[in-house]
Amino acid sequence: MTSFAIVGHLARTDGNFSINDLPGSGGRMDILCRCVNASLFLSHDLRRDVDCYLVLLGAPSGPKTVKFSGASVRSLSPDERSAAALIKKVIDVPCGSEFREGADGVSIRKGGLERLAQDMPLAVLDENGEDIRKAPALPGAFLLSDHLNFTDAENELVRDCPRYSVGPKCLHADHTITVLHNELDRRMSGWK
Ligand SMILES: C[S@@+](CC[C@H](N)C(=O)[O-])C[C@H]1O[C@@H](n2cnc3c(N)ncnc32)[C@H](O)[C@@H]1O
Structure with missing residues (x-):
């Protein structure tokens, strides 16, 4: 099992960003989406033994962490907009300090790097x-x-x-x- 965690210092923490403007409105969400793809994709396959954690630290609602699980993610194709659409789908799901799934294989919780460092x-x-x-x-x-x-x-x-x-x-x-x-x-x- 391999995990990657990427800190998105400006990454938006609610769904108020445009899939068409991930660098600007998303707070460089484009970088995080490319990291999801690099973490999970093979040619015509997914790395099922990899998880990718996105630590979102931007406005407006404090640290949140989105987890993409290679084992169970669905509806992900290897382009930035596809990963961004899944982030947008889960980002406003009400959550606490434990991961809550908002789309197949994509979950979210409150908390950032400090919490993640306690987990692994x-x-x-x-x-x-x-x-x-x-x-x-x-x-x-x-x-x-x-x-x-x-x-x-x-x-x-x-x-x-x-x-x-x-x-x-x-x-x-x-x-x-x-x-x-x-x-x-x-x-x-x-x-x-
Ligand atoms: C674009 S770099 C960060 C740029 C840097 N913070 C700056 O502003 O000069 C993104 C991240 O990729 C990783 N990285 C880049 N080059 C690396 C290398 N040669 N070896 C290991 N990690 C690297 C680091 O985690 C780094 O924070």
């Missing part, structure tokens, strides 16, 4: 971290940021977490997920 041991993906190719073993849950740096408070929350780098260049978050998947795929299938 996170490893931070960071271009200055340890080279994944040199790591003897890799963990199962990875944290990324969107287009912005992690805040000081977020860095403090994950201060003791391991940090891994997929390479020397700073990549887009969704591209980082693809490279990480490639490394995990190679390890799982015995490629050197």
Whole structure:
């Protein structure tokens, strides 16, 4: 089982955004949608053993986390608007601190990174971290940021977490997920 969590610092926390303007009205929701796709899609198939968590921190209603479960998600196609439509479907579902499903395989709860870090041991993906190719073993849950740096408070929350780098260049978050998947795929299938 592999999980990816992406912090969307400006990502809208209600349904008041347009599928046609995910960068603006959605608070860079486009980045998060691409991360959903990079996390879950193979060519003509889904990675059923992967979950993708979107930590939404934008206006207007405090932190919320949307979870896409590869095992049970339906009606998701590999384009940003499809993932965004599912986010829009669940985002105003009344919820508390436990995940509540609002569409097949897509659920939402109140709470952000602090709560997520209590649920699972996170490893931070960071271009200055340890080279994944040199790591003897890799963990199962990875944290990324969107287009912005992690805040000081977020860095403090994950201060003791391991940090891994997929390479020397700073990549887009969704591209980082693809490279990480490639490394995990190679390890799982015995490629050197
Ligand atoms: C577009 S980058 C963030 C840009 C950066 N915060 C800035 O403003 O300069 C998005 C995220 O992808 C991940 N990332 C990018 N390049 C990486 C690399 N080479 N190794 C590991 N993670 C990387 C990090 O989690 C990063 O926060």
